[in-house]
Amino acid sequence: MVKYTTEGVKEALMSSxxxxxxxxxxxxxxxxxxxxDKKTAKLKHSSITRELKGRLAQDHRKAELSLWTxxxxxxxxxxxxxxxxxxxxxxxxxxxxxxLVSNLSLEKSRENNDGFIAVVIQLLPSLTITxxxxxxxxxxVKMTVYEEYSKAFEIKIILMRxxxxxxxxxxxxxxxxxxxINCNDSTVDLCKQGINKLACKKPLCWETYxxxxxxxxxxxxxxxxxxxxxxxxxxxxxxVSQCACAKKIGMKEFDITSNVLDLVYSQTLCWY
Numbered sequence: 001m002v003k004y005t006t007e008g009v010k011e012a013l014m015s016s017x018x019x020x021x022x023x024x025x026x027x028x029x030x031x032x033x034x035x036x037d038k039k040t041a042k043l044k045h046s047s048i049t050r051e052l053k054g055r056l057a058q059d060h061r062k063a064e065l066s067l068w069t070x071x072x073x074x075x076x077x078x079x080x081x082x083x084x085x086x087x088x089x090x091x092x093x094x095x096x097x098x099x100l101v102s103n104l105s106l107e108k109s110r111e112n113n114d115g116f117i118a119v120v121i122q123l124l125p126s127l128t129i130t131x132x133x134x135x136x137x138x139x140x141v142k143m144t145v146y147e148e149y150s151k152a153f154e155i156k157i158i159l160m161r162x163x164x165x166x167x168x169x170x171x172x173x174x175x176x177x178x179x180x181i182n183c184n185d186s187t188v189d190l191c192k193q194g195i196n197k198l199a200c201k202k203p204l205c206w207e208t209y210x211x212x213x214x215x216x217x218x219x220x221x222x223x224x225x226x227x228x229x230x231x232x233x234x235x236x237x238x239x240v241s242q243c244a245c246a247k248k249i250g251m252k253e254f255d256i257t258s259n260v261l262d263l264v265y266s267q268t269l270c271w272y
Contacts, residue, residue, distance in 0.1 A: 095172035102176035
């Protein structure tokens with residue numbers, strides 16, 4: 001018993017020492033002297049730098065929170081409540097707009113449209129969802145800044161809200177499919193096609209219709225991702241590297257959370 005107790009005390013002292021002298025350990029004992037390659041040394045240097053910045057940001061955040069007064073806390077909580085309500089309203093509005101666009105696309109597709117207009121009408125739901133995925137996350141990031149969360153929690157809350165946006169978009173699309181293919185008997189003709197403008201617009205061969213819409217969504221999402229990566233980002237890199245006035249824009253940083261979320265979203269579409 002004495003032996004195990006002694007070992008436990010040693011482990012506790014070592015862990016407390018790491019907390020008290022974490023910066024000393026990172027600066028004087030964090031380097032790997034087996035590194036010989038310059039590129040690897042730069043990566044290790046940047047890793048230690050980011051870790052130091054993260055620890056300093058955590059300590060600064062704790063010191064800042066300890067100085068908050070009751071008035072400041074009440075103000076922050078009120079702002080967070082208002083921002084959360086605004087985010088919920090934004091998500092609901094996106095879902096409702098997607099329902100309207102989906103019904104409009106089905107209604108206009110029955111008209112005799114030719115050329116580019118017919119293609120746009122067919123792709124309206126897919127373009128709307130892809131537009132939401134490109135624009136709304138940036139709005140969520142701007143709104144989250146006013147809530148004064150820590151950087152780590154800010155990334156988590158943005159990721160969670162973006163996930164809800166993607167799920168709300170897909171859920172609204174599925175609900176529009178369900179609403180369109182489940183017309184009452186009083187609102188369909190002899191071919192079981194919806195005729196009531198206020199009820200629904202049931203398409204013929206609804207299985208084929210749903211498959212077409214999901215396939216269009218996958219294709220549009222893929223085309224937009226390729227265009228954004230190989231056209232917009234390349235142009236941005238050329239402009240930033242060649243024009244001194246565009247240095248403030250900076251190179252695009254690789255965002256792990258958003259890219260992982262895009263992969264999961266694309267995989268979800270493929271599963272459907």
